[in-house]
Amino acid sequence: MSQHRPGGxxxxxxxxxxxxxxxxxxxxGLAEAGHDTVSSEGLAxxxxxxxxxxxxxxxxxxxxxxxxxxxxVALLIEQIEYVLGLTQHRAVALVGVGxxxxxxxxxxxxxxxxFRIAALFDADPAQIGEVISGLTVHHIRELPxxxxxxxxxxxxxxxxxxxxxxxxxxxxxxxxxxxxxxxPCVLSVPEGVDVRKVDLAIELQILSFHEHxxxxxxxxxxxxxxxxxxxxxxxxxxxxGNQEAVGS
Amino acid sequence: MSQHRPGGxxxxxxxxxxxxxxxxxxxxGLAEAGHDTVSSEGLAxxxxxxxxxxxxxxxxxxxxxxxxxxxxVALLIEQIEYVLGLTQHRAVALVGVGxxxxxxxxxxxxxxxxFRIAALFDADPAQIGEVISGLTVHHIRELPxxxxxxxxxxxxxxxxxxxxxxxxxxxxxxxxxxxxxxxPCVLSVPEGVDVRKVDLAIELQILSFHEHxxxxxxxxxxxxxxxxxxxxxxxxxxxxGNQEAVGS
DNA sequence: TGTTGTGAACGAGTTCACAGCC
DNA sequence: GGCTGTGAACTCGTTCACAACA
Numbered sequence: 080m081s082q083h084r085p086g087g088x089x090x091x092x093x094x095x096x097x098x099x100x101x102x103x104x105x106x107x108g109l110a111e112a113g114h115d116t117v118s119s120e121g122l123a124x125x126x127x128x129x130x131x132x133x134x135x136x137x138x139x140x141x142x143x144x145x146x147x148x149x150x151x152v153a154l155l156i157e158q159i160e161y162v163l164g165l166t167q168h169r170a171v172a173l174v175g176v177g178x179x180x181x182x183x184x185x186x187x188x189x190x191x192x193x194f195r196i197a198a199l200f201d202a203d204p205a206q207i208g209e210v211i212s213g214l215t216v217h218h219i220r221e222l223p224x225x226x227x228x229x230x231x232x233x234x235x236x237x238x239x240x241x242x243x244x245x246x247x248x249x250x251x252x253x254x255x256x257x258x259x260x261x262x263p264c265v266l267s268v269p270e271g272v273d274v275r276k277v278d279l280a281i282e283l284q285i286l287s288f289h290e291h292x293x294x295x296x297x298x299x300x301x302x303x304x305x306x307x308x309x310x311x312x313x314x315x316x317x318x319x320g321n322q323e324a325v326g327s
Numbered sequence: 328m329s330q331h332r333p334g335g336x337x338x339x340x341x342x343x344x345x346x347x348x349x350x351x352x353x354x355x356g357l358a359e360a361g362h363d364t365v366s367s368e369g370l371a372x373x374x375x376x377x378x379x380x381x382x383x384x385x386x387x388x389x390x391x392x393x394x395x396x397x398x399x400v401a402l403l404i405e406q407i408e409y410v411l412g413l414t415q416h417r418a419v420a421l422v423g424v425g426x427x428x429x430x431x432x433x434x435x436x437x438x439x440x441x442f443r444i445a446a447l448f449d450a451d452p453a454q455i456g457e458v459i460s461g462l463t464v465h466h467i468r469e470l471p472x473x474x475x476x477x478x479x480x481x482x483x484x485x486x487x488x489x490x491x492x493x494x495x496x497x498x499x500x501x502x503x504x505x506x507x508x509x510x511p512c513v514l515s516v517p518e519g520v521d522v523r524k525v526d527l528a529i530e531l532q533i534l535s536f537h538e539h540x541x542x543x544x545x546x547x548x549x550x551x552x553x554x555x556x557x558x559x560x561x562x563x564x565x566x567x568g569n570q571e572a573v574g575s
Numbered sequence: 576t577g578t579t580g581t582g583a584a585c586g587a588g589t590t591c592a593c594a595g596c597c
Numbered sequence: 598g599g600c601t602g603t604g605a606a607c608t609c610g611t612t613c614a615c616a617a618c619a
Contacts, residue, residue: 088540094610100532104511118578127513131612138580146579147619163532164539171531182430183527188511192528193535232538233531256541257534259527263352263436265375273537275530279431280440282523283419283481284348284411286505287441289521290480291412292336293504342588366600379590386602394601395597579618589608596601 088162095136101126102133103159104192110152118149165193172231172255174200174246175238176209176216179261183237184211197229202242219249226253233257240264247274336410343384349374350381351407352440358400366397413441420479420503422448422494423486424457424464427509431485432459445477450490467497474501481505488512495522 105125109117119137123130137144140158144150160166171194173183183189184199199216201207209216217225225231234250236243236258243262250258251272260266260276268274353373357365367385371378385392388406392398408414419442421431431437432447447464449455457464465473473479482498484491484506491510498506499520508514508524516522 088536088543091536092610096536097529097533099536100526100529101513103532104529105513119580120578125513129612131614132610134579135581135611142580144579145619146617147577149578162536162539164535164542165532169531169535169538178430178433182426185426186527188528189531192532194528194531233534235531257538259530259534265349265353265373271541273534275534277525277527277530278348279434279525280436280442281345281348281352282507282525283417283437283442283483284351284413284440285345286481286507286521286523287412287417288336288339288344288347288410290417290505291410293519294412295336340588367602368600377590379592380588382601383589383603390602392601393597394595395599397600577619579616581614581616583613583615585610585612587608587610589606591606592604594601594603597599 091139091162095139098126098128098132098136099159099163100192101128102136103156103163106152106156106159110156114152116149117152119144122150160193163193168193168195169233170195170197170229170231171233171235172196172198172200172222172226172229172250173235173237174219174222174250175236175242175261176201176206176211177237177239180237181211183235183261184214194233197231198225202238219246222249223253226255231255233259235259235261236266237261339387339410343387346374346376346380346384347407347411348440349376350384351404351411354400354404354407358404362400364397364399367392370398408441411441416441416443417481418443418445418477418479419481419483420444420446420448420470420474420477420498421483421485422467422470422498423484423490423510424449424454424459425485425487428485429459431483431509432462442481445479446473450486467494470497471501474503479503481507483507483509484514485509 102122105122108125109122119130119134123133126133137150137155140162143154143158171189173180173196176184176199180199180201184196189196196214199211199214200219200222201216202219206216207218231253232255234255234257236246238246240262243260243264244266247258247260247266247268251268256272258266258268258272258274260274261278263278263280266274350370353370356373357370367378367382371381374381385398385403388410391402391406419437421428421444424432424447428447428449432444437444444462447459447462448467448470449464450467454464455466479501480503482503482505484494486494488510491508491512492514495506495508495514495516499516504520506514506516506520506522508522509526511526511528514522
C-alpha cells in the first residue's frame with residue numbers, strides 16, 4: 080500500500096539520490112554474475128552500505144521488492160535507470176583538454192554508464208583540431224553551434240581555475256543546466272543550474288586530516304579517547320564485479 | 328572563553344573537516360590578493376558557504392577571530408594547515424598509470440597543496456620504467472621497499488576496478504592507512520584504514536537525475552510542486568583567485 | 576520462515592538569532 | 598557599530614525494531 084507515486088522525483092532525499100548510482104553499479108555486477116534476485120542484505124553488502132539504509136532508499140522509489148524473497152535485479156536496474164534519467168543517453172560537453180581532460184575524454188566508464196561525450200572544447204589554439212578518442216577538439220567559440228546540434232545538457236569543466244568561471248558562464252548561456260567542475264574554485268551560476276565539484280587535492284587533504292588525527296592519538300591527548308579510532312569509514316563487503324576500467 | 332583545546336582533533340565534525348580545505352583555498356586566494364584580515368561573511372562568500380556555517384566550523388578549531396574585526400588571514404591559514412596535518416608534506420603513492428593515472432601524476436595541484444607524489448606503480452610490464460613528470464614507474468612488487476624508503480602514508484588507486492581490491496590489500500600491508508580510490512568498486516579494508524572514493528560516472532549520474540527532475544517538472548506531475556526547482560545547489564559568491572591549474 | 580517496508584527513536588548537521596566583545 | 602562565538606530550534610539523515618506479507 081501507499082504505493083509511492085513514481086512521478087515524485089522531487090521528493091527523493093538528496094542523500095538517497097547520491098547512493099542510487101552505487102546500487103546501480105552493484106546491480107549490474109550481480110546481473111552479470113547471473114543473479115535474478117537479491118536480498119537487501121546482499122545488495123547492501125555489494126554496494127558498501129547497511130541493509131536498513133538500502134531498504135529505506137529503495138522504498139522511496141515506490142520499491143519493487145517481494146517480502147520473503149528480495150528484489151528482482153533486472154526490474155530494479157530498470158527502475159533506477161529510469162529515475163536517474165539514464166534511459167536517454169545524455170550528451171556531455173567536455174571543456175579543457177589538458178592533462179585531466181585527456182583522461183576524461185578517454186574514460187570508457189562514461190559511455191558504459193549512460194553518457195556520451197559529444198564534443199571537446201579548449202581555448203588553446205595549439206589544441207584545436209587534435210583528435211582524442213575519436214573526437215575533434217573545437218574552439219570554445221563553437222560551443223553555441225555544437226551545443227545546439229548535439230543537444231548538450233551537461234558540461235564538464237576541466238580547465239585551469241582561472242578560466243572556469245568564464246567557461247561556466249558560456250555553458251549556462253547555451254542552456255546547460257548541469258555542470259561537473261574539476262577546477263579548484265567556486266562557481267557562481269544562476270538558480271536552476273546544478274554544480275557538482277570534484278577537487279582531487281581536497282580529497283587528499285581530508286585523508287591527511289585523518290592521518291594526522293591517528294598519529295596524534297598516539298601522543299595521548301588530554302582527552303582520554305584512546306579507543307581504536309572511532310568513526311573510521313572502513314568499507315566492508317565483497318568488492319563487487321569488475322566494472323569497466325578507470326585507467327587506460 | 329571555553330578555549331576549545333586544539334588537541335581535540337577527534338572532536339571535529341566530519342562535515343567541518345570536509346570544508347576546511349575549501350576555506351584554506353579561499354584564504355590563500357585572499358592572502359595573495361593582499362588581505363590581512365577577513366570577515367566571516369567575506370570568507371564564507373569566497374568559499375561558497377554561508378557565514379553562520381563558517382563561523383561554527385571555525386569555532387570548532389578554538390578559533391582565532393576578533394569580534395568587530397574578523398579573522399587574521401595568515402593565522403587562520405596556519406591553524407587550518409596544522410589541523411589538516413599539511414605542515415608535513417605527506418608522501419603519496421600512486422598506483423595505476425593509465426589514462427587517469429597519467430593525469431594525476433602530472434597534476435600540479437597536489438604539490439602546491441601539501442602533498443608530494445613520491446612514487447608511481449603499475450602492474451603492466453609495458454609501463455614499467457616509463458618516466459612521467461620526472462618520476463619512474465615501478466612494478467607494484469617494489470611497493471614494500473619504496474613505501475618504507477619514502478614513508479608513504481597515503482595511496483591513490485587509479486587502476487581498473489578488477490585490480491583495485493588487490494592493490495588496496497597491498498597498500499594496507501605496507502602500512503598505508505589512507506586510500507583515495509578512483510576505481511568504481513567498493514573496497515574492503517581493515518578498521519583504522521580510511522577510504523575515500525571518487526567516481527566520475529557517479530557524479531554525472533547525480534547530475535543526470537537533476538536534469539531528469541527538471542525536465543519532469545514541465546510535464547505537470549500530480550503533485551503540484553511547480554515552483555522553480557527547489558533545492559538547487561546553485562553556488563554563489565566571487566569565484567576566488569586563480570589557484571593552480573587542473574589540466575595541462 | 577525469511578525478507579521487505581516503515582513508524583519511531585536517535586544523531587548529525589544547519590540555520591537562527593542574539594549575547595558578548597572589540 | 599560591527600563582528601564573532603554559541604545556545605537553541607530545526608531539518609535532514611541514519612538506525613532500530615517490528616508489523617505486514619509472500
